[in-house]
Amino acid sequence: xxxxxxxxxxxxxxxxxxxxxxxxxxxxxxxxxxxxxxxxxxxxxxxxxxxxxxxxxxxxxxxxxxxxxxxxxxxxxxxxxxxxxxxxxxxxxxxxxxxxxxxxxxxxxxxxxxxxxxxxxxxxxxxxxxxxxxxxxxxxxxxxxxxxxxxxxxxxxxxxxxxxxxxxxxxxxxxxxxxxxxxxxxxxxxxxxxxxxxxxxxxxxxxxxxxxxxxxxxxxxxxxxxxxxxxxxxxxxxxxxxxxxxxxxxxxxxxxxxxxxxxxxxxxxxxxxxxxxxxxxx
Numbered sequence: 380x381x382x383x384x385x386x387x388x389x390x391x392x393x394x395x396x397x398x399x400x401x402x403x404x405x406x407x408x409x410x411x412x413x414x415x416x417x418x419x420x421x422x423x424x425x426x427x428x429x430x431x432x433x434x435x436x437x438x439x440x441x442x443x444x445x446x447x448x449x450x451x452x453x454x455x456x457x458x459x460x461x462x463x464x465x466x467x468x469x470x471x472x473x474x475x476x477x478x479x480x481x482x483x484x485x486x487x488x489x490x491x492x493x494x495x496x497x498x499x500x501x502x503x504x505x506x507x508x509x510x511x512x513x514x515x516x517x518x519x520x521x522x523x524x525x526x527x528x529x530x531x532x533x534x535x536x537x538x539x540x541x542x543x544x545x546x547x548x549x550x551x552x553x554x555x556x557x558x559x560x561x562x563x564x565x566x567x568x569x570x571x572x573x574x575x576x577x578x579x580x581x582x583x584x585x586x587x588x589x590x591x592x593x594x595x596x597x598x599x600x601x602x603x604x605x606x607x608x609x610x611x612x613x614x615x616x617x618x619x620x621x622x623x624x625x626x627x628x629x630x631x632x633x634x635x636x637x638x639x640x641x642x643x644x645x646x647x648x649x650x651x652x653x654x655x656x657x658x659x660x661x
Contacts, residue, residue: 396653397523403531405538407480408487410530411654412523414438415472425458425465426603426647427634429556429596430478431492431587432458433502437517437526438473444499455502455514457488459495460588460596475517475530478655481586481593482549486541487534492587509533544585547571551578552586552593560598561620564590599634602627607648612639 397412415421425444434456436442444452445466455474458465484492488505502510513533520526544552551567567590568578582590602619606612616627631639642648 394650396650397527398654399527399531400524403527404535405483405487405531407483408477408531408534408538409655410475410477410527412475412526413472413654415470420468420470421472422466422468423646424637425467426642426645427460427596427599428478429460429593429600430480431460431484431488431495433475433477433479434458434467435475435477435502435517435530436473436514437475437520439471442467442469442472442474444468452499452501455510457495457500457502457505459492459498465499475526476654477530477534479534480552481588482544482552483538484587485544485585486538489537489541491584493584494587496587545581547573547578548582548585551582551590555590555594555597559601559619560594560596562594564594595630596634599630603631603635603639603642604648604651606639606643607645607651 395414395416397414399410403410434442434444436455442454442456444456444458445468479487481492488495490505502513513529516529517526520529550571554567554570555562564578565575568575571578573581579589582588582593586593588596598620602615602621605615605619612627613624616622616624619627621627621630628639631637631642635642637645
């Protein structure tokens with residue numbers, strides 16, 4: 380378990396962050412436990428990430444997500460591929476956050492991530508009584524390992540019985556992720572033996588993003604984590620597949636609503652080194 384003080388301006392929260400001791404039974408699923416042990420309220424701006432996120436409440440304080448339209452959702456939530464303008468807030472927040480690879484999100488959620496594009500929905504709306512049951516059991520669990528075990532069992536059960544994506548779509552996504560977004564979609568289609576149109580259609584329906592958009596989001600994710608780790612903007616742009624620093628600036632602004640300098644200081648990114656593997660260094 381690790382802890383850190385929030386760097387979000389005006390926030391006085393201190394987080395303890397717990398990670399499972401081992402990988403779970405379903406590839407493409409990662410999770411972490413968050414507990415606010417500070418004296419003030421949590422108010423953290425979300426930075427888009429190439430995964431669908433579940434926030435499963437297990438504490439006394441309500442978890443609230445504000446959308447830039449002025450609307451908000453509270454409770455256990457599902458967040459799709461949001462682009463800027465999203466804030467997580469609350470007091471005495473305690474939750475298990477699950478990140479679902481787009482390849483497994485379809486099966487676990489029971490709906491295509493395409494239906495969650497730019498929206499936040501409550502788990503009650505998506506899963507009905509299952510959401511209430513998992514919330515009760517997580518609240519009764521006495522430790523993070525117990526909570527992780529309950530969550531892993533839920534994810535595994537839903538993944539086993541849910542719809543799967545086409546093997547070609549899964550392969551294309553993994554190629555995009557492995558190449559950090561630096562791929563040509565025409566080349567991907569040719570390698571799987573599909574037309575560009577067919578790959579676009581099936582990928583969009585099952586992953587929730589068009590292939591080119593998915594590649595841009597993956598490239599953005601790697602770039603902003605390098606910036607958050609102290610990387611130079613010009614070098615990040617050059618090594619991340621951007622034409623130049625202005626190109627990086629435009630993409631960061633489009634996805635997050637912030638400049639590269641501002642996004643680099645966000646708590647959402649700073650905590651990743653504690654909560655998730657792969658984000659410890661530029």
